[in-house]
Amino acid sequence: MTATTEIATPPWLADESLVIGAHVFTSRLLVGTGKYKDNEETRAALEISGTQCVTVAVRRVNLDVGKGPSLLDAIDRSRYVILPNTAGCYDAASAVRTAQLARDVLETNLVKLEVLGDPKTLLPDPVGTLEATKELVKQGFHVLVYTSDDPRLGVRLEELGAVAVMPAGSPIGSGQGILNPNAIRILLELVRVPVIVDAGVGTASDVAIAMELGAAGVLLNTGIASAREPLRMAAAMRDACTAGRQAFLAGRIPRKLYANASSPAEGLIHAAGRPDPA
Amino acid sequence: MTATTEIATPPWLADESLVIGAHVFTSRLLVGTGKYKDNEETRAALEISGTQCVTVAVRRVNLDVGKGPSLLDAIDRSRYVILPNTAGCYDAASAVRTAQLARDVLETNLVKLEVLGDPKTLLPDPVGTLEATKELVKQGFHVLVYTSDDPRLGVRLEELGAVAVMPAGSPIGSGQGILNPNAIRILLELVRVPVIVDAGVGTASDVAIAMELGAAGVLLNTGIASAREPLRMAAAMRDACTAGRQAFLAGRIPRKLYANASSPAEGLIHAAGRPDPA
Amino acid sequence: MTATTEIATPPWLADESLVIGAHVFTSRLLVGTGKYKDNEETRAALEISGTQCVTVAVRRVNLDVGKGPSLLDAIDRSRYVILPNTAGCYDAASAVRTAQLARDVLETNLVKLEVLGDPKTLLPDPVGTLEATKELVKQGFHVLVYTSDDPRLGVRLEELGAVAVMPAGSPIGSGQGILNPNAIRILLELVRVPVIVDAGVGTASDVAIAMELGAAGVLLNTGIASAREPLRMAAAMRDACTAGRQAFLAGRIPRKLYANASSPAEGLIHAAGRPDPA
Amino acid sequence: MTATTEIATPPWLADESLVIGAHVFTSRLLVGTGKYKDNEETRAALEISGTQCVTVAVRRVNLDVGKGPSLLDAIDRSRYVILPNTAGCYDAASAVRTAQLARDVLETNLVKLEVLGDPKTLLPDPVGTLEATKELVKQGFHVLVYTSDDPRLGVRLEELGAVAVMPAGSPIGSGQGILNPNAIRILLELVRVPVIVDAGVGTASDVAIAMELGAAGVLLNTGIASAREPLRMAAAMRDACTAGRQAFLAGRIPRKLYANASSPAEGLIHAAGRPDPA
Amino acid sequence: MTGCETIGIELNGERRELARTSVAGLVAQLGLRPEVVAVEVNQTLVPRAERERRELASGDKVEVVTLVGGG
Amino acid sequence: MTGCETIGIELNGERRELARTSVAGLVAQLGLRPEVVAVEVNQTLVPRAERERRELASGDKVEVVTLVGGG
Amino acid sequence: MTGCETIGIELNGERRELARTSVAGLVAQLGLRPEVVAVEVNQTLVPRAERERRELASGDKVEVVTLVGGG
């Protein structure tokens, strides 16, 4: 695995890997598996996205069709780290039980914790999230915690032992991108664990913006799965993630009110009418 | 050439080429050559960016060092279309003379027309730009015209025969990105020739945003050349261009005020306390 | 008249008047007269808005009902300066003729020049606008010219003799406010005549933002006339105009990434647990 | 008091009052008392702002100069409701003690609760804030609670009995205005108690925007006290508050991509060249 | 007598037959308040002061306009 | 014989009658692939290793879950 | 006499020696206006009504606060 912990070449793209718990990722894009047409589309989208970590939900077996193929058949576990989530839980207890069930199936300590406040906004409930984080950490889980972009709430979750803080750029599935870059920027200053922007990503530039802010990664699902062409969008998100990450590392030019010529100001031919401005 | 007019594979990334005059481009990134440390850095940045069209300026020969290597030595013309520009001209007459000089050296009809209003803002002068466009078209040039994001001004320039309209996203070298996406969107509705966003790009997401709006391409220089690590930024801009273009073609999800669950709402385990929200 | 050129009291609100040609205004809100339910609503809205300058359009007399009350009956000319406009003109010649007709009815040299590019976007046509400005100035009109937010186009119109430059914040009736504050800011640096933001204002904060940028005034119509409650919105726009103007003059605090305590950092009681942060 | 619970005239400006606990306010602007030059400037700014509720901090008596005039001498309590705050507290216990001390001096149950996370960002600590809210409500305080713009955190604070939720538009003293209008919009949908935007207001339009979103009020301090001309800015903030409130009630026009003529499309004079567009 | 002579003009885009008259006469015939309208004949303004003097002829294109609400 | 004794449980929210069996037996009866499901009885996980041992009793609330697409 | 007995307290974070007195006495000694201050002894509020009754003892941590400008 250490072989992959450094992107080999070329030198000008050298980057460190994203490390979460025991896992080392060279791709900083985490992808969900919901809303796809079928397992085949899911499989193709994951592959094209270049992701190394995919999140899945826990639900009651459909007792009628439960015998059929499982989502797990579509996900090559030698290739992808599976990150079970507690999507749909509205209290800490349900989230903890859901995490335990997932661990029993997948034999992983990883969990993407979601404790939601209401089904309309799907925004995280801070109280239930704090409670569940504390309990899951006690039970030995590696908790990647979905939260709002409240910087001090992120600090509290890190203090409780979360291995990654996952602020929503905007509400789940809203496609509004990063509504408050300033909050993400401050959060990045305050916490040490990886900050992964989760939820709200609508299109490629949203991913690029998140990475340019310095996020350690981006997790998205609807943005790809509900695009008119999911596979094409999977490729777009992959490129946007590398573009944003590299731009962050490259050090962008500062913003100015105006003008900074990219051509030399000297050596202009003599103007017919007016003298050179230079 | 027609062989390259379609990106072969994979099918889900199929796209048409960018056609300007007689030239067919599979890369939609146009790159300037100013502000680099040396010819070697210029050469490397161009190569990494994946561009197929580079712009150069016309200046008086330095009579003392003029004997040395020329910028042209750094640009493989079998690989890049060279687009001379009239940067630094503040009236139509100087711009026309500059275009003629460039054509004589390069034996190309292409010209990126810039008629600037003042050296402080480097914003284009609409009157001089209209005048020079008319004259250059008459003289058989293929004019890619730098202009403001005024949509109706773009229409006028197209009417005068420009082969591409190049609105500034923000002032040259300001790094502010696309300040008025609405104007670009309307411009794209009103003109038929390629619209290439020129100037103002500061970082990767700016390029992605321009392409997501439907721009045919993006031209930039300072964003790469003045980044802390130009080569890394060249790669970032390349990926951002493909990411934005593919996202545009893929059809992004709509923006909503909130929430649209990416995990199923049914099949949740029975919550300890409260009933399922679903 | 000089009596009104200074707002008398209180001292901390002292401001100079807005002077356009021979006219001196203490209100910086200019209001249109279109889209109201009836003359009575028009009259009330104008009064509540506190405006001193109202714009009207020129149209063919309705030969059947033309005998009835005229809009002019609703506008007390001792109280409001009437600014006829050339709305609906798509070429310079029509705009010039329209201005002449208006001057004949109103015996005023003032005209708000609009030469539009197309009926869909109602964006100004820069070529026709330049042409008509030149001709109208020659004919002795005081031209307040509607234009895009292209700063150098504004400079050209000032050079042609316009007495005020009126950039659109966003397309007429779009209610998008000021889409490109940076362009307005640069325009304000480049021209000396009053810059009055015209078009696009949707709500009170849009007016405040325009004035905070340093605009000399704001002209609006749809924002009031098409609000659910026009009279209430007229009052809102009035207050927003004074608020924005006074904020501009008062000198706002700078923007910071974060925090600057408004309560003293010293003299805190000793914290139970941790030591004072200060 | 009921006399003042409705703004009498004029009818088109009718509005309900802001009610917090037992207090009824016709002004929706709450003002801080920090950073002023002296008591006289404080007194004048409060008066000009039109506020009816001012917030003050609790600090150790300066034993040397403590005999001098008190801030309370500058605040006419028959005119202003005094809202003591717990600014500077970094844990729930200190905040509770501070509230008790303030209540002993002022004989008021009102408290603006601030439990901060760190002295650099001055962002609220969600855990300490939840804890202190619960305790203060138990002790009979009317808690106006400073919090982040996390909508579900606001819901939790309301559940604990806060009489008002006061989200930060942006960090205290940052002057960045409302960084995430979407979050405020959702918060307004989720809570029933008054939502008062607290912190971050830099200039008049920020206040107008907050009120246009539907906020019940705005609390600010630095924006006025640190402006170049505090008294002028106090007037600007007052007008911006009424402007934004009235615009909210008046029902703004919708945003469109473009154009919606404010002058009639019919009755245009026959154009010289081209036919009427209409 | 010329009094009963009629002419055909285009008035605000519509053909009209009327007895020969001046611009001022036309405005009066139309029952319009002279101070709230302006008149153009063949795309040239006829200033208020000249309305009496200016006779209309067959084929004239006449525009009679007024001010309406607009922004 | 106890073999024919039946019990009533709540399975994923629905009442079911079945012959007394273990959790493992239930999963088998349901025709589910044991490696892709997890089982909870009365809101407590029954780890995979204990499914054989754990007998079901009347009134047990049983949840049988698997992994599905989600974000 | 108890009159000349002195005690050591911590007043707003600084050590002080003073003659034994009540909270009200301390406020008076400090020349403070009683209605604009609040007093805490050992992190517990001493309500205004109890300042007379409440005697200070050596080692007491006393906080005397007032209201200042803040936002």
Next chain:
Amino acid sequence: MTGCETIGIELNGERRELARTSVAGLVAQLGLRPEVVAVEVNQTLVPRAERERRELASGDKVEVVTLVGGG
């Protein structure tokens, strides 16, 4: 002989004295690579093909330009 006759021109804004020659001759004298420069005399381009033919005269304003990095 005309060979030794000299002329004064303005070259890229600076005065120069040189022996009468053609544009091509000037480029050669300057040691420039002909294929990377363009030449203008009195604000009019001298196309590459005409450099040989075009003789320079005293007072000519000559611009010799090349391509440089720009955006």
